[in-house]
Amino acid sequence: YDDGNLVHTYADAGDYDIHITGACEYFDLSSNTQIQELKEMLSARHLKTVKFQSCSNLSNIDASWKNISKVTDVSYMFYNCPITNIPDNLFNNCSGITDFLFTFAGSNITSIPTDLFKYNTLASSFKNTFYNTDITAIPIDLFRYNTLVNTFEDTFKICYSLSSVPSGLFDYNTEVNTFNNVLSNTDITEIPSGLFDNNTLVTDFGQAFYNCTSLTEIPSGLFDENTLVTDFDLVFYSCTSLTEIPSGLFNKNTIATSFNQAFQFCNLLTEIPSGLFDENTLATSLYSVFANTSITTIPDNLFDNNTLVTNFGQIFYSTDITSIPVDLFRYNTAITALSSSFGSCTSLTSIPTDIFKYNTAITSGFTSVFKYCISLKEVPVDIFRYNTAITTFAESFQGCTSLAKVPAETFDYNTAANNFSNTFNGCTSLAGTVLGTNELQYNMAALSPTTTTDAFTNTTGLIDYDLIPAAWGGPGLAALTNYMEFLVEINSEVGYDYTLPINNIANANMDVVVDWGDASGTDHITDYTDTAAIHHYAGASTFTIKITGQMKWLDFTGDTDLKTIGTANRDIGLETLKFYGCTNLTTVLANGLGKQRSLTSYHQLFTGCTSLNNIVDDMFGSYDVTSFYRTFDGCNALPSIPAGLFDNSPEAFDLYGLFQACTNITTIPVDLFKYNTKVITFKTAFSNSGITTIPVDLFKYNTAVTNFYGVFSYSDITAIPVDLFRYNTAAASFSTVFMNCTSLVTIPTDLFRYNTIATSFGYAFYGCDLLTSIPTDLFRYNTIANDFIAAFNGSGLTTIPTDLILYNTLAEYLSNMFKNCNSITTAVTGVNDFIGQAETNATNETITLTKSGCFDGCTSISDYASISTGAGDWRTV
Structure with missing residues (x-):
């Protein structure tokens, strides 16, 4: 074997045929870049091991290659060789081979001989045998005679050209214990029914169909006979054409413990079958099972029987769910990890009270739990009341840009919490104050956490944002820079005294600096009776009044000098603001009124503002407002309604006379009231308006409405959508609903069918x-x-x-x-x-x-x- 004649020097470059005769047991040409072809073989009866691993120029094997009956080791035999064919009888009579590890992996073969393994009856492993090859099909009886096989791990992994699997492929392989990655990264479109029925000893289906992006369906009962399986990790991961999970898919797999990422990135999945995991009572980990799918709802009681699960991290990450069942984790008392469980659920609007009440074992596995839930409006009181062992709330609500309301006592019972880094970072809609005694940040600081970096960074909707310490992510300023602007027009040439309307006891603790916009300087006002609120303008002009600081009450009722509601950088603390009868008010600018998130009502806010002709979709930013009573009543110059105008008002229930007598408005945006699910009255909401059409499903989400009195009376509508009131089953009054709609020509059949x-x-x-x-x-x-x-x-x-x-x-x-x-x-x-x-x-x-x-x-x-x-x-x- 160390004979010097094994080395031969060729005098000239060229292609040479090497002829070998005699007896040899071991032949290894691994990584030889010069060998190009295996030519005619007459016999190699003495060979026990032969390898051509990584012979990067070997492209052909002559059909005569056979009679290597004593070979027992074919591991990596043609691994990473660019061969395109396998001789039909290559392994005939090779009865001693037990392992086909990586035998053809990485080659360029496109087909497999039907009886390739017929005589290899002692074979126990086909691990990675055809890994990363170009095969397009699998012979139906390829493994028929390999009854001792115990592993098909990675057998066809990354066979991108493989589009089908023959029925009965594994019927005779009753000793198999793993199908891990068996068909992952293939192009199969379907799985034959009963494919694994005879493989009753299998324990592992991890990644079995990983990234099978063309797979459209899972057969019912696919795993019914595989009762010993413990591992389903990533089994259908990234099956991007899969549209449905069969009911009872895992019902027979009663000792399965792990389903991590089982359906992650199956982006066409929209539903979870009820009871999917009911029989998997030994499951311990469901990490990321449905992450990055299009799931819209979570079945009630989904995890009721999975009492041993410790890890639900990322379970619904980046799905389309809009709500969470009340008792989703009620029986999962062993949970230790919920990190990112609902992260990036951008359609999630609410969290049930007591969602985590029974999960008292959680300690550090709670980071990013609601991170980037951009539609989430409110955190329930006592959401973490029972999770006293949690040590970190890092990034819990980071990027929840619609989050407006967080109870001050949210973390009061979490005495072990030491990390609040990025907890509310980017929660730009968060309203009110947090620094006062017994307020949110005050209470969080009382826990003496060690890490608070960026906890309140960019929470610019807070009144006291400027004062939040830098260590908590705030500017750390000594005084507020909050401001709001109003433009007034003074027409008197001889001078005029303008009164800023602050005189109300609600302003008892006001502290503002007023810049009158005429270069006369500023006035610092801390007393609502201060005569400094009366300012003398020397002549006619338009002036921008800038109010900086904090106050609660401002009522411009009847102010005919007011022309524009200007911009604001953040909330100045107003709880009452009114423009009733401001007949010269024409414009509401963006980034102004909507920043006033402490307002408690929009009751008659613009009633009688007959010149108002320009409003914006961000003008209503106060989450807690319940009343829009006659908000725009009589605004007859208003030409249109911005889409999304009421999206940030989920608590609104009174829309009485909302756009009454807005004669210039002719259309209503689709889904205008989609997020106003608590509305109980639309009485005269569009009465005497110029509305000509009604959007289909305008009231679809307003299921609590009881009163439609005169909602479209005296309008110019010509038709009524068929199912306009279909979802309003609580409605009692339709009096005057279409009264004097003189252009209306028909009534839909069954218009009131559901209003029983x-x-x-x-x-x-x-x-x-x-x-x-x-x-x-x-x-x-x-x-x-x-x-x-x-x-x-x-x-x-x-x-x-x-x-x-x-x-x-x-x-x-x-x-x-x-x-x-x-x-x-x-x-x-x-x-x-x-x-x-x-x-x-x-x-x-x-x-x-x-x-x-x-x-x-x-x-x-x-x-x-x-x-x-x-x-x-x-x-x-």
Whole structure:
């Protein structure tokens, strides 16, 4: 083996055929860059080991290669060789081979001979055998005779051209214990049903289908026979075409302990089957299982049976969930890690109270738990009340740009907490103050944490942001620089005394510096009765008044000098602000009013501002505001409504008269009220406006609404969306809802179908003179409705549907219902006609009908003369 003749020197460059005869047991040409081809072989009966590993120019093996029956070691035999073919009988009669580790890995083969391993019955390992090759298919019986195989780890890993797997491929490999990475990074589009049914000893499916980006479906019951599996880590990781998880997928895998990243980056997944992990009671880690998917909802009770899980880190990271079930972690008392569990859930709007109540074992695994949840509005009281062992809240709410409300006592019970680095960094909507006694930062500092770097960096919505110490991420200034500007126009040429409207006891602790904008200097005002609030302007001009500091009350009601609500750098602490009747106010600038996040109400804020013609979508930034009562009532110069105007007002419940008499507004933005889920009244919200169309699903998210009284009355709408009120099942009043909509020509079938507790439809379509017909069964489902007074008075109806009020057995108030509908021809006095139905219902329910003038002026009715007449009767004249 060390014979000097093993080295041969060629005199000239060229290609040479080397012929070897005789007997040799070990032949290793690994990393030889000169060998190009394995030519004819007659026999190599003495060879036990032969290797061509990393022969980077070896591209062909002659078909005669066989008769190497004594070879027992073929590990790495052709690893990283650019061979394109495998001789059909290469391993015939090689009965001693047990391990095919990396045998063809990294080669350029595109196909596998059908009976390649037929005679290798002692083979126990096919680990990485075809790793990173160009094969396009697998012979159906490739492993039929290899009944002792215990591992298929990485066997076809990174075979990017492999698009299918034959059914029954592993049927005879009953001793296999691992399929780790077996088909990862392949191009398979489906998994044959029952592929692993005979592999009952398998314990590991980790990464089995990792990054199979063309896989569209998982067969039901895929793992049902693999009851010994403990590891499903990354099993379907980054299967980006997968759209569904079968129900009960893991039901038979009752001893499985780990599902880490099982479906991470399966970005087309939108649902989790209920009970997916119900039978996996021994599971200990579910790290990142659904991270980076498109999951929108989390099933209730999803983890109820997984009481041993310690790690839920990143479990729903970067998903599309909008909410979290109340008791999601109720039974997971062993949790020690929840870091980034809901991080980057950009659609998440709320957190349940007591979500972590039972997870008292958490210590350090709590970083970034809600980081970058940009739609999150509020932190519940006592969210961490029971997690007394937590040591770090680093980055917990970092980048939650919509977070407006955090209770001062949030961390009061977390006495072990020593790290608040970046906790609220970038929470630009956080409102109020945090430095005062028993306020948020004050209470956090009382815990004596060792790390507070950037805890409040860029929390610029806070009133006292300037004063936050640098060690906590604030500017650390000695005084506030908060300001807000207002532009006034003085028209007097001879001088004018302008009064800043601060005179209210609410300003008892005010501290502001006022720059009057006329180069006269500034006034420092700390007393709301201070005469310095009266400023003399020498002549006519426009002036920008800049208020710097902190105050609570400012009421410009009736101020005709005010022209523009200017910019602000942050909240100056205003709780009351009003511009009622400021008839010369024209403009609200961006980055101004919306910074005033301490406001408690927008009640009649701009009522009667008849010149207001420019508003912005960021003008309402106060999270806690509940009332928009007549906010823009009478703003008849306002040309449009900005999209997203109310997105930051989730607590609003009163929108009475919101855009009433805004005659210049013709359209409503889609999803205008999407985030106002607590609204209970839209009474006259668009009454007397110039609205011509109503967006589909305008009220879809406002399921708590009870009152639609006059919402579109006197508007210019021509049609009503089919399901406008479909989701408003709590609505009781539709009185005057479309009253005097003189351009309305039709009513959708089933408009009120889902409003089953509605009681009032009085004046609903009064004066709709282009309306010629009523849909059959319009009120079919409103069985407790009792008020139909003047419902169609003065409309253009030509007929009344049969059985219009047959199901409205409580209909009591019918006065003037069809008054002056002089085109109606339908008979009404027959036994089964309108009057007969109404009177029968009244008798059956023992109610007294109020019917005065119901058909007054309906002179075209075929039996008009037969309608009973008299004071308080169906006809009064």
